[in-house]
Amino acid sequence: MEDLGIGRPSTYSQTISILKKRKYVELAEKKFLPTDQGRLTIEKLDEFFESIISVDYTARMEKVLDQISEGDEDQTKIIKEFYNEFIPMVAEANINMEKIAPKLTGEQCPKCGSDMVVRSSRYGTFEACSNFPECKYIKPDDKKKEEPTKTGVTCTKCGVGEIVERTAKSGRNKGKTFYACDNFPKCKNMLFGKPTGEKCPKCGHLLIEDQKGQIICQETKQCGYKKDEKTN
Numbered sequence: 001m002e003d004l005g006i007g008r009p010s011t012y013s014q015t016i017s018i019l020k021k022r023k024y025v026e027l028a029e030k031k032f033l034p035t036d037q038g039r040l041t042i043e044k045l046d047e048f049f050e051s052i053i054s055v056d057y058t059a060r061m062e063k064v065l066d067q068i069s070e071g072d073e074d075q076t077k078i079i080k081e082f083y084n085e086f087i088p089m090v091a092e093a094n095i096n097m098e099k100i101a102p103k104l105t106g107e108q109c110p111k112c113g114s115d116m117v118v119r120s121s122r123y124g125t126f127e128a129c130s131n132f133p134e135c136k137y138i139k140p141d142d143k144k145k146e147e148p149t150k151t152g153v154t155c156t157k158c159g160v161g162e163i164v165e166r167t168a169k170s171g172r173n174k175g176k177t178f179y180a181c182d183n184f185p186k187c188k189n190m191l192f193g194k195p196t197g198e199k200c201p202k203c204g205h206l207l208i209e210d211q212k213g214q215i216i217c218q219e220t221k222q223c224g225y226k227k228d229e230k231t232n
């Protein structure tokens with residue numbers, strides 16, 4: 001950029017960080033290499049915005065901007081000229097820039113039977129119905145299936161987390177259901193039975209249903225409250 005006389009030193013680092021953020025380049029052996037997305041982007045920009053995506057144009061525009069700042073050029077006039085050139089280019093690109101056919105997953109949409117395709121968003125890739133926007137089916141993420149089941153009970157230990165139902169993945173209790181605060185690891189509240197949603201009248205922590213179906217305080221040792229004792 002410096003050799004071509006475009007950009008200002010103050011804009012270089014911002015330019016580079018945008019290139020990285022949009023994954024147009026990747027760093028390999030201390031050099032920036034264009035990614036497939038980067039090449040595709042520049043190819044399409046060249047095709048549809050040739051007159052403004054050029055070093056000459058940028059250099060000329062920078063000169064004009066200097067003239068505006070010095071009061072030798074009229075800002076409104078320059079912006080008008082730019083838009084008169086730019087808007088038709090955007091319109092043309094909207095019509096003629098071909099959409100890249102998304103990759104088929106080989107599966108069919110369970111809702112409408114259309115092909116399922118791989119789509120990507122800034123949050124990653126996902127599988128969706130190709131009949132979008134008519135059909136909005138999105139295949140549930142396998143990872144999300146492992147998400148714990150919410151109980152709707154707020155944790156009394158931290159006051160912010162929610163008690164969720166989980167399945168032990170390892171250890172002595174592997175495969176067994178347990179209840180814990182979803183604010184883990186900040187909060188290590190773990191219950192040895194399903195929370196009833198009520199709070200212990202003695203200590204204010206959660207009441208749980210133990211294996212025998214008895215309603216007890218989660219603090220079996222410290223508090224020891226049992227609902228039956230009270231009613232009896």
Ligand SMILES: [Zn+2]
Nearest residue numbers: 109112129135
């Ligand atoms: Zn569908």
Ligand SMILES: [Zn+2]
Nearest residue numbers: 155158181187
């Ligand atoms: Zn908690």
Ligand SMILES: [Zn+2]
Nearest residue numbers: 200203217223
């Ligand atoms: Zn208690």
